[in-house]
Amino acid sequence: MNWSSRVFLALLILLGGVHWAQAQFVIKGRVTDASNGDPVPFASVGLVGLNLGTTTNFQGEYTFHSKVLTDSLFVSFVGYKKRVKFIDKKKAFQEVDFQMDPAQRSLQEVVVYSGENPAFKILRQVVKQRDMNDRNKLTAYEYDSYTKMELDVDNISEKLRNSKIMKQIESSIKKFEKEAGEDGKPVIPTYISESISKFYFREAPKRKKEKILKTNIKGVGVQDGGFISQLVGGNLIANYNFYQNYVPFFGKDFASPIGDNWKGNYKYFLGDTVNVDGHVCYQLDFDPKNPQDLVFTGQMWIDTTSFALVQIDAAIDKQANLNFIDKIKISQELEQVGEGAWLPSRTRFLIDIEELTKGSAGMLLKMYISNKGFVVNQPKPLEFYDLTSEVAEDAKEPDPEFWKHARYEPLSRQDLTAFALIDSVKNLPIVRTYVEIAEIALSGYKKFNDIEVGPYLSSFAVNRLEGARFRLGFRTNSNFDKHWILRGNVGFGTRDLVPKYSVEVNYLFSKSKWTIAGLRHSYDIERVGLTPELIGDNRLFYAFTRWGAFSGAFFRRESEAFFSTEVTKGLSITAQMNTRSFDPLFRFQYRLNPELGDASRVQDYYQESFITLEARFAKGETFIMNGNERITLSTKRIPVVTFRYQRGFKGFLGGDFDYERFTLKAYQTFRLGTFGRSDYTLSMGYTPSNLPAPLLFPHLGNETLFFVRSAFSTMNYFEFVSDQFISLQYNHNFEGLLFNRIPLIKKLKWRFIASGNLLWGSQRKENKDIMKDVNNPLKSKFLDMYSFDSLNPNIPYAEVGYGIDNIFKLFRIQAFHRLSYMEHGSPKAFRLMASVNFSF
Numbered sequence: 001m002n003w004s005s006r007v008f009l010a011l012l013i014l015l016g017g018v019h020w021a022q023a024q025f026v027i028k029g030r031v032t033d034a035s036n037g038d039p040v041p042f043a044s045v046g047l048v049g050l051n052l053g054t055t056t057n058f059q060g061e062y063t064f065h066s067k068v069l070t071d072s073l074f075v076s077f078v079g080y081k082k083r084v085k086f087i088d089k090k091k092a093f094q095e096v097d098f099q100m101d102p103a104q105r106s107l108q109e110v111v112v113y114s115g116e117n118p119a120f121k122i123l124r125q126v127v128k129q130r131d132m133n134d135r136n137k138l139t140a141y142e143y144d145s146y147t148k149m150e151l152d153v154d155n156i157s158e159k160l161r162n163s164k165i166m167k168q169i170e171s172s173i174k175k176f177e178k179e180a181g182e183d184g185k186p187v188i189p190t191y192i193s194e195s196i197s198k199f200y201f202r203e204a205p206k207r208k209k210e211k212i213l214k215t216n217i218k219g220v221g222v223q224d225g226g227f228i229s230q231l232v233g234g235n236l237i238a239n240y241n242f243y244q245n246y247v248p249f250f251g252k253d254f255a256s257p258i259g260d261n262w263k264g265n266y267k268y269f270l271g272d273t274v275n276v277d278g279h280v281c282y283q284l285d286f287d288p289k290n291p292q293d294l295v296f297t298g299q300m301w302i303d304t305t306s307f308a309l310v311q312i313d314a315a316i317d318k319q320a321n322l323n324f325i326d327k328i329k330i331s332q333e334l335e336q337v338g339e340g341a342w343l344p345s346r347t348r349f350l351i352d353i354e355e356l357t358k359g360s361a362g363m364l365l366k367m368y369i370s371n372k373g374f375v376v377n378q379p380k381p382l383e384f385y386d387l388t389s390e391v392a393e394d395a396k397e398p399d400p401e402f403w404k405h406a407r408y409e410p411l412s413r414q415d416l417t418a419f420a421l422i423d424s425v426k427n428l429p430i431v432r433t434y435v436e437i438a439e440i441a442l443s444g445y446k447k448f449n450d451i452e453v454g455p456y457l458s459s460f461a462v463n464r465l466e467g468a469r470f471r472l473g474f475r476t477n478s479n480f481d482k483h484w485i486l487r488g489n490v491g492f493g494t495r496d497l498v499p500k501y502s503v504e505v506n507y508l509f510s511k512s513k514w515t516i517a518g519l520r521h522s523y524d525i526e527r528v529g530l531t532p533e534l535i536g537d538n539r540l541f542y543a544f545t546r547w548g549a550f551s552g553a554f555f556r557r558e559s560e561a562f563f564s565t566e567v568t569k570g571l572s573i574t575a576q577m578n579t580r581s582f583d584p585l586f587r588f589q590y591r592l593n594p595e596l597g598d599a600s601r602v603q604d605y606y607q608e609s610f611i612t613l614e615a616r617f618a619k620g621e622t623f624i625m626n627g628n629e630r631i632t633l634s635t636k637r638i639p640v641v642t643f644r645y646q647r648g649f650k651g652f653l654g655g656d657f658d659y660e661r662f663t664l665k666a667y668q669t670f671r672l673g674t675f676g677r678s679d680y681t682l683s684m685g686y687t688p689s690n691l692p693a694p695l696l697f698p699h700l701g702n703e704t705l706f707f708v709r710s711a712f713s714t715m716n717y718f719e720f721v722s723d724q725f726i727s728l729q730y731n732h733n734f735e736g737l738l739f740n741r742i743p744l745i746k747k748l749k750w751r752f753i754a755s756g757n758l759l760w761g762s763q764r765k766e767n768k769d770i771m772k773d774v775n776n777p778l779k780s781k782f783l784d785m786y787s788f789d790s791l792n793p794n795i796p797y798a799e800v801g802y803g804i805d806n807i808f809k810l811f812r813i814q815a816f817h818r819l820s821y822m823e824h825g826s827p828k829a830f831r832l833m834a835s836v837n838f839s840f
Contacts, residue, residue, distance in 0.1 A: 026093045028063040031056050031075055034099035036154065036364050037187065037414070038350050041313065041331060042274070042299070043077035043100070048084060055274070058311070058333050058346050059409070078285060078299060079103060079315070102327075119268035122282050125307040126258050133308035134243040135341050140379035142200045143343065143371045145210075146408045150418065151191035151219070152364040154352075187364060189418035191219035195395075196406050199239075199371075200380060206620055207385035207569060215395050216403055218422045238349045238367055240330060242300075242312055246671060249328070252735070253671050254294045254316065257286045258309060261673070265295050276310045277333075279303045291319035292740035292749075293674070296330075308342050310334055318354070321736035321749050323809040326362065327352040338376035346370050370408045386569060387512040388622050450480035457543045463550035465585060466493025466525065471500075478627035483508050485628050491524075498555075500524040508628055514572070515565040521558070525585075528552040529698035529718040541708045552718055555583040570619045576612040579653045581605070582694060590692040594769035606692065609655030610648040617641045639668040639682075648689075659689030676734040681710065686724045690766045693721045693788035699759060699797075707814050707835040712757055714799045714818035714828050721788045722761030729757045733805060748807075753814065755801035763790035789824065797821055810836055 031040045039060025046053020047070045054064040069089045073096055076082040080100040087094055131137060194216040200209045245260050246253035255265045271283035281301035288295035296314035303310050316328040328351050335345035346369065353363040445454035453474050461469040473489030480486070485506040492499050506518035529552065530545045558580035566572045583605050591600040618640040623630040641664070648659040662685065669679040685697045699722065701715035702708050709731065734752045739745050771788055791797060803814030812835045818827055 024092055025066045025069050026063070027066070027073065027087070027096060028061070028094075029096040029098065031060045031062065031077075031098045031100060033080075034101050036152075036327075036350060036352055036366070038329065038348070038366065040077055040080065040100055041311075042301075043075050043080075043098075045073065045075045045098075048072040048074050058331070058348070075100065079297070117268060117270075119270040119284055120263070122270070122284065122302055122307065123258065123262055123268065126302055126309070127260065127262070129307045130243050130258075132340055133306060133342050135241065135343050136203065136243070138203060138337075138339065138341050139377045140200070140202045141337070141341075141343060141374065141376045142198065142378070143375065144373040145197045145199050146370045146406075147193075147195045147197065148368045148415075149191075149193050150189060150364075150366045150415075152187040152189050152366070154187040154362050154364050189421055191217075192415065192418050192422060193217040193219070194403065194407070200385065202379045202382075202385060205382070205569075207382065208388065208622070209385045210389050212389070212391045212395050214392070214399070214402060214406065216398075217396070218419055238330075238347055238369060239344070240332060240347065242309060242314070242332070247314075247330075252294055252322070253677070254296060255674070257296055257298075257300065257312075257314070264674075265289060265293065271299075273304065274301060276301050279310050280305075281310050290740060291317075292321050292736055292746050294320060294322075294735065306336075306340065308334070308336070308340075310342075321740060321751065321806075323749070323806065324353055325351065326354045335374070337374045341376070343374055344369070344371060372408065382569065386566070389625060390512075391625070445475070447477070451476055455539070457539060458546070461543070461546035463493075463547055465496060465550045465553055466498075467495025469493045469546060473502075476628075482628065485518075498525075510565075511625060511630075513566045514623075514630060515563075517563040518561070520560045520562075523555070523557045525553055526556050527717070528554065528694050529700060531556075534698070534700055535710070541704075541706065541711075544704055544706060551586065553585045554588075555581070555585070557581045557583075570617060570621055572616045572618075574612075574614040574616070576614075577610075578612070579607070579609040579655065581607050590770050591772070594690075594766065594772070606656045606695075607654045608648055608657055608695065609653040610646055610659075612644060612646045614642065614644045616643075639666040641666045657689070657691055657695070659687060659691055659695070661685070661687040661689070672732075674737065676732060676737055678730065678732045680728060680730045682726075682728050684726045685722070690764075690770060691723075693767070693771050696721050696723045696763070696767060697725055697761070698788075699725070699727075699761070702833075705833060707812065707833040712759065712797065712799060713801060713814075713816040713833055714831050715797065716825070716827070718788065719825065720759075720761065720791050720797065721763065722791060723763050723767050725759060725761030725791075727757070727759040727761075729755075731755045749809070750807065751805040753801075753803050753805045753812070755814070755816070757797075757799050757801075759791065759797040760793065761791040761797075762793035791821075795820055812836075 029045075031043045031045065032038060033040055039056070039058070041056055041058045041060055043056045043060070043062075044053060045056065045062045045064070047066065049070045050068070052064075052066055054062050056062045069087065071089055072084050072086050074082060074084045075098045077100065079102060081103045083098050083100055085096055085098065087096060135141065195212055196214045198211045198213065200211075201207070240247055242256045242258055245256060247256055248254075255261060257266050259265075265288065266286045267289055269285040271285060274281050274283050279301075281303055283299060283301055285299050287297050291297075294316075296316055298312065298314040300312040300314075301310045302308070311331075311333045313329070313331045315330075316322065316325070318326050322328075329349070331348040332344050333346040334342040337343050347367075349365075349367040349369075351365040353365070444457055445452035446456075451474055453472070455473065458473070459471050463469065469491060470493075471489055471491035473487070475487045476485055485508060487504040487506075488502055490499065490501045500523055502520070502522035502524065504518060504520040506516055509515040509517070527545060527550065530542075532542060535542050535545075558578060560576060560578045562574060562576040564572060564574040589602040589604050590606075591602055593600040619638055621632055621640070623632055625631075644661075644663045646659075646661040646663075648657050648661075649655050650658040664684045666682045667679070669677065671677050687696060698718045699715065699720050700708075700711045701717045701719055702711035702713050703717055707713065709729070732754050734754075736746075736749065736751050738752045739748070739750045768790065798819040799816050800819065801814050801816040803812060805812045807813060814833050814835075816831045816833065818829050818831075821827065822829060
């Protein structure tokens with residue numbers, strides 16, 4: 001080394017030593033929301049009086065080095081009150097955490113003297129480049145995922161803190177509050193879970209699958225973590241894509257700040273450029289033009305080169321037309337993968353549930369998802385995606401050693417304390433009692449290990465025929481057996497003293513194809529036009545029809561064998577063979593030989609034996625498993641179509657009729673942009689056979705005070721019967737679009753709703769002759785007699801409705817007007833109906 005090189009090296013060492021001597025102060029810490037403990041990313045942290053500082057990362061953490069210190073440190077972020085803390089000017093290393101209090105946020109209007117808002121130019125490029133950056137351009141992708149979810153009780157009143165149950169865990173709570181910080185509000189964790197999973201997505205045809213490999217669940221009242229494991233997997237629930245025009249959440253659609261209608265929904269402010277994980281980004285703040293609409297407030301960071309969304313913090317506060325929610329916050333960080341597309345690398349999701357009554361506590365739901373190991377454009381075979389959510393056999397087995405190395409980031413001290421606190425809370429007797437009560441209220445069943453007793457909604461009723469009706473039912477769960485499923489019930493009435501019963505045995509062959517077969521036998525009292533196969537799965541309405549006068553009742557003995565399977569994703573096939581009897585408790589007769597007129601013999605009962613073939617197509621439908629049951633989460637916005645063919649056989653197992661019956665039903669729910677959400681049900685039915693009226697198509701009326709979506713609200717029970725029909729039932733919820741713009745009214749968060757129902761139907765002469773002059777249409781106090789009238793094929797049955805939804809956040813009032821068949825019997829031209837409608 002020559003002389004000049006030695007001098008240069010000495011200078012480098014000297015300068016390095018001077019720099020090391022000067023940069024001797026290190027400050028690190030974490031910035032969180034004081035109301036819920038959620039991290040605050042990209043908050044500005046700096047020394048008061050000096051132009052020196054840094055920003056927090058996605059976890060709300062910061063670290064910076066300084067040559068000099070002042071006596072205080074500040075943190076600031078849009079939507080929060082600025083905080084300042086004193087620090088020690090002589091201490092080389094300090095750890096300073098901040099808890100920030102939320103503040104009312106409102107962007108100042110941007111005044112542009114020449115041209116337009118500079119943010120608009122950037123947003124146009126974001127929309128223009130969407131096809132290049134959106135994950136939907138990929139043919140397939142998959143990744144490894146870690147999810148953590150926590151459920152806390154917050155806003156704890158003094159009365160609750162002084163209660164007996166809280167005194168028993170006081171020491172644990174104080175320790176947890178200490179971890180939350182001196183300015184944080186006290187919360188009590190009741191549930192915390194972790195999961196490791198693999199997520200797979202295929203674009204054409206659209207398929208997705210999440211396989212839960214391992215779970216670690218601790219929670220108050222959690223008995224079976226299998227069902228919860230699928231929810232906390234996270235990617236089926238919280239896989240948000242802001243490139244879509246609307247971001248779906250709890251049945252609502254929130255307008256994206258980078259969707260097609262960005263300019264109509266939001267106002268924007270362009271801030272400084274920021275470096276986000278190596279990407280130089282524009283910082284855009286956005287606020288809703290109308291806070292009551294379903295829109296977000298927040299910030300996003302857009303890459304200056306590709307105009308891709310790199311990170312977004314989007315919040316919804318209590319001004320929005322939502323129920324039971326104080327705040328929702330979604331933070332998402334994206335990573336560029338193959339072919340320029342961006343996938344979510346980290347997502348944080350928070351729901352702050354408000355107190356239902358004054359003085360009661362609220363709830364906090366927090367979810368954190370971290371993804372890595374992205375693989376793109378390598379789709380799996382279609383059959384791989386058959387089971388949307390799958391839990392590994394050993395997923396729930398405790399394995400502390402596994403979790404020491406499996407977490408993508410170590411647990412915080414607050415997380416470790418939360419685990420310990422849950423262990424101390426869940427074993428308290430009073431807590432177990434409350435959990436059991438809540439479980440019965442939500443599921444309708446009381447669980448006893450392998451068997452569940454219920455549903456309690458159907459356990460009691462009072463009607464004219466049975467008197468006081470009592471019913472006791474049960475079902476087995478997956479603890480009993482993973483394949484065999486048993487169900488049954490027994491009941492009787494204090495007036496008729498006739499025992500009723502039902503017994504069912506099913507065998508689940510495959511969960512991936514949902515292949516199941518079963519046998520069922522029952523004997524019970526039913527009502528014409530109000531049987532379970534006509535009402536569908538509206539158990540509340542069916543339970544209410546068991547009360548009151550109970551007109552049109554008949555005893556039915558039925559035996560059934562069935563087989564059902566999902567032949568391909570979204571297409572299910574079901575085959576049934578049934579034999580059932582009709583033994584009426586009202587005056588009912590039909591002609592056996594209507595062509596003979598009055599000379600025909602009449603009969604007041606019948607037996608039918610038939611087979612049914614059903615095909616149901618629901619493209620994109622998502623399910624999760626709950627033991628031996630599966631629960632649908634959603635379908636894509638295309639109709640769910642069901643076609644059914646039924647064939648009756650005379651002489652087989654005592655059947656009295658040969659007949660055919662065809663039905664087709666389509667149901668769809670969809671959004672009309674900012675105008676709200678609509679749904680419709682289109683139904684058609686046809687039978688070419690000659691049958692008594694109850695075997696045709698009795699149209700579902702509603703004489704109760706409760707609105708039922710599938711019924712005609714101004715039609716009486718079995719007022720009309722058809723052998724061919726087509727009906728359209730349409731409902732629209734404006735979701736606050738109208739009421740949000742009316743002063744004072746908008747604070748009530750009411751939602752205007754409108755409905756319209758049309759029905760075209762008729763009966764052929766041959767079917768009318770079967771019932772002609774046999775049944776008198778008069779009704780008496782002691783005997784019910786019905787004419788089973790038909791509709792005029794040229795005049796549709798029509799009714800319209802309108803009303804207010806979300807009254808006191810629970811109730812719906814609707815008025816219905818009957819527009820046709822005003823002279824038929826004793827029609828109700830106007831009906832006012834109510835219902836309980838729980839929605840966010």
